[in-house]
Amino acid sequence: MSNPPSSAAEWRSSTQASGNGPATLTRSRAVSAPAHPATSEDETIGDDDHNVHSDAGSSDADGSEGPEPAEPSLKYTRLTGDLPSLLASDAVSAAACNDKFLALGTHWGHVYVVDFSGNLIKQFSNHSTSVAEVCIDANAEFIASAGGDGRVVVRSMFSDEDQCYEFQRPLKCLQLDPDFARTRRFATGGHAGEVVLSDRTWRGPRKVILASVDGIVLAVSWRGNLIAYATEHGIGIYDVKAARDICQAQVPFHDDRPDLFRCHMVWKDDENLVIGWQCAVLVLQIRVRGIAGPPSMFETAYQAQILVQYKSAFDLAGFAPWSRLGQSRDRPDVLTCFRPCVQDRSRLRRRGYSPVRRPTSNPPECILLNLRTMDPVVSRDSINLAHHEHLQPIDYSVIGLPAEQAYFLISPRDVISVRARDANDQIEWRLQHMHYEEALKVSLFAAQQGIAIRPEYRAVHVGQQLLTDLLEHDELERAAGLCPMVLGKDPELWERWIYVFADRDGLDAILPCIPTQSPVLNHTVYEVILAHYLSANFKGFRNLIERWPKQLYNTASLLGALEDTLLDFPNDEDLVQAAVVLYGIISCGFTSFVSFLTISVFIRSADTALRVTQSRRFSMGRDLVKFGASECISRLVQQSAVLPPGEVVELLEGRPDFQYAYLLALFKDDAHSAPDLQDHLLELLVEFRSKELLDFLKRSIYYPLDKALALCESHDLLQEQVYVLGRIGNNKRALEIMMDRMDDIHMAIDYAKGQQDEELWNDLVDFAVQKPKYWAPLFQHTGMFLDPIKLIKRVPPGAQISNLKSLLTSIVQDALAQVELRGQSHQVLREDVLTFMRQSMRYAKSSRYVTSDTCCVRCGQPFASNPQLPVTLDEFGAHHASCPET
Structure with missing residues (x-):
């Protein structure tokens, strides 16, 4: 007997094909599992002496603290009921289950049928030695057992009918036909080295040998038309329908002591078979051949290949397919594997192992394996079973219902139920380890999916534990963000937690989440929050007043507190605006103009402003003098869209100086604002002889010109009169004022330039020749505006003009420059024309190349489009004779 291969390559080379359907190896690997860890965390499954340990987060051997333990994937429960008393003097040797009950075979030859709580349903005693295999048909109508006495007994669950089949050698395995209720067929194997198909015909029992092998047939598994079997030297698959082998492969599962291990064969689905023995796991895929037409008499309809070979460092004691939550149940990809950690078998051989004196064994482990990844171990738990120190791998087995995610770990004296942890278990574990946020996620998901959970694990309770934890770690923002989800629409919870945040100075964090409707809290809560912000954060207080509905708090009492604060901070804009909103809510007036001005100018509602202004009349002048007019007027101008200027002017009646300052500031801000008041502003500007009058006359278009002229004449405002006369069109009178009354020839010349009127220049000369001091300025502006010859002719003979020579020289030079400039311009124009x-x-004179594709330069159409039209050439190009010039 050869030793097992040491590498995946040896596994591939040692697998040989035999029979009609050779096995094709496509992928294999040998991955060593991690060493058995020191356990640190116990989960009680039955009593104080039998515990479950998780390897995640285990401490080191020296006792130092390791990483935080990972959440376990499985939940373990010991079956009690009648089992403890049944197994007190007996031991389980084989087991099977369906979705209704368990069938346990014992070393004393009994078969016990118990429910999932361990209560005895039925008991059979038909074997004289240990029961090697127990099997239940698909309809849960029959239970079959095979024993070392070479007997197979099939019993009905609903009658006293028993069918016994005798074999000459001890049996190791048994499988019923999936359609046993109709066919009455089953397959067996054992020490005879034969896989036998048995059924009952009208002539009596019939046995057909499907395969003969060297050694013992260790396991048989039946799925559809396929029977898989394993021996000490390899595996084989038989097609019952075609009555021929699909494949036989020599896979070296065996070791020097094969009697220490049980071979396990489980179908994951109709195409994938998982085989495990000793420390190896093999995934075999059987598929229908992709060929046209039926197979020949020498061919089978199936082909097989090995998908996965996984070799661990420990010994397999049983496994079952595992359907991962959230995935299709009929295509599991994670294998549940149970294995104990026994001592090295090489040490057993050196110590002369015998069945009489067994070595001490470690507890078995329950492991979730994902065979599709390079790191297959998903979860690992150590299970402290009764008398485990005296048990070997052959003493364990695993049975299960993958569709229900229900599994059972079988040992001689214990039956452990293994199930996926439900939402309650997950929440409980995470709360115990203070993973409150993860616990809340599970609770919320369970609620969304309609999964029943215990009341103390609902989101509202778990969430409050999370809030407490976050507040203890000063994570106020995160805690506040979770409040709407956790507290929901419970006003009492909201009120309690708002006070908790307030005690920790966390109102700023929870404020955006505080509900103002559905639910509406007690008004005291809102008033406490407003009082806090009124004393600590004026901007926050204003935002709350503007955002919260007025029904949430007592406006009158809040306004009283606000007025007290305004006495200390009268210029704070946020407090003023908040007061405006509150005064608008209760529709009250103010006691003085300053109160109105410092508050009402910030009112954003014109209706509210009008209502406030009409509620009282104020002593405007006294208050403006007392508190400073400039700042108040500036605010009034800024809010002219809200506070009508007419109302403001009316309130300022009796103080024309303030009216003047307000209207002038309003005009400077926008020359088109309050056009009906600009007439009044004109009167005020004239009255106060303001320097702004001329600018007002130039910019404004809303005052009457005749009134402006009369006011300027009555107050002898000459410059303003000149501007108004110019707008009226009375240029000659304006010129008289400038020449006679203002005695300003330069202003008159500039005025004449601006008008561009020849008659006005003649009038100017008429006025100027009468005064010799005006002659020199006139001579300086001859040329473009005034003919110098005409001006010289108007000068009286013998007149004395100062600096005449230089003036005439300048005139001549200007004339010569103009003549030269005109000549050069004419020369340039002539050159351009030539x-x-x-x-x-x-x-x-140049030639033109014209084709049918050439386009007319006038209409843009090609000549070929209308060849009847004559074509003409000119200096611009070819064009139709009929096309007009563009």
Whole structure:
């Protein structure tokens, strides 16, 4: 007997095909599992002496503290009921289950049928030695057992009918036909080295040998038309329908002591078979051949290949397919594997092992394996079973219902139920380890999916534990963000937690989440929050007043507190705006204009402003003088869209100086604002002889010109009169004022330039020649605006003009410069004309290449589009004779 291969390559080379359907190896690997860890966390499954340990987060051997333990994936429960008394003097040797009950075979030859609580349903005693295999048919109508006495007994669950089949050698395995209720067929194997198919015909029992092998047949598994079997030297698959082998492969599962291990065969689905023995796991895929037409008499309809070979460092004691939550149940990809950690078998051989004196064994482990990854171990738990120190791998087995995610770990004296942890278990574990946020996620998911959970694990309770934890770690923002989800619409919870946040100075964090409707809290809560912000954060207080509905708090009492605060901070804009909102809510007036001005100018509602202004009349002048007019007027101008200027002017009646300051500031801000008041502003500007009058006359278009002229004349405002006369069109009178009353020839000349009127220049000369001091300025502006010859002719003979020589020289030089400039301009124009003419002549004399694709330069259409039209050439190009010039 050869030793097992040491590498995946040896596994591939040692697998040989035999029979009609050779096995094809496509992928294999040998991955060593991690060493058995020191356990640190216990989960009680039955009593104080039998515990479950998880390897996640275990401490080191020296006792130092390790990483935080990971959440276990499985939940373990010991079956009690009648089992403890039944197994007190007996031991389980085989087991099977369906979705209704368990069938346990014992070493004393009994078969016990118990429910999932361990209560005895039925008991059979038909074997004289240990029961090697127990099997239940698909309809849960029959239970079959095979024993070392070479007997197979099939019993009905609903009658006293028993069917016994005798074999010559001890049996190791048994499988009923999936359709046993109709066919009455089953397959057996054992020490005879034969896989036998048995059934009952009208002639009596019939046995057909499907395969003969060297050694013992260790396991048989039946799925559909396929029977898989394993021996000490390999595996084989038989097609019952075609009555021929699919494949036989020599896979070296065996070791020097094969009697220490049980071979396990489990179908994951109709195409995948998982085989485990000793320390190896093999996944075999059987598929229908992709060929056209039926197979020949020498061919089978199936082909097999090995998908996965996994070799661990420990010994397999049983396994079952595991359906992962959230995935399709009929295609599991995670294998549940149970294995004990026994001592090295090489040490057993050196110590001369015998069945009489067994070595001490470690507890078995329950492991979730994902065979599709390079790191297959998903979860690992150590299970402290009764008398485990005296048990070997052959003493354990695993049975299960993958569709129900229900599994049973079988040992001689214990039956442990293994199930996936439900939402309650997950929440409980996470709360115990203070993973409150993860616990809340599970609780919320369970609620969304309609999964029943215990009241103390609902989101509202778990969430409050999370809030407490976050507050203890000063994570106020995160805690506040979770409040709407955790507290929901419970006003009492909201009120309690708002006070908790307030005690920790966390109102800023929870404020955006505080509900103002559905639910509405007690008004005291809102008033406490407003009082806090009124004393600590004026901007926050204003935002709350603007955002919260007025029904949430007592406006009158809040306004009283606000007025007290305004006495200390009268210029705070946020407090003023908040007061405006509150005064608008209760529709009250103010006691003085300053109160109105410092508050009402911030009112954003014109209706509210109008209501406030009409509620009282104020002593405007006294208050403006007392508190400073400039700042108040500036605010009034800024809020002119809300506070009508007419109302403000009316309130300022009796104080024209303030009216003047307000209207002038309003005009400077926007010349088109309050046009009906600009007449009044004109009167005020004239009255106060403001320097702004001329600018007002130039910018404004809303005052009457005749009234402006009369006011300027009555107050002898000459410059303003000149501007108004110019707008009226009375230029001659304006010129008289400038020449006679203002005695300003330069202003008169500039005025004449601006008007561009020849008659006005003549009038100017008429006025100027009468005063010799005006002659020199006139001579300086001859040329463009005034003919110097005419001006010289108007000068009286013998008149004395100062600096005449230089003035005449300047006039002559200007004339010469103009003549020279005109001559040069004429020369440039002449050169441009000649150049253009030469280019045109050259273009007209040059030839043109015209084809049918050439386009008319005038209409843009190709000549070929209408060949009947005559074509003409000119200096611009070819065009239709009928096309007009563009």
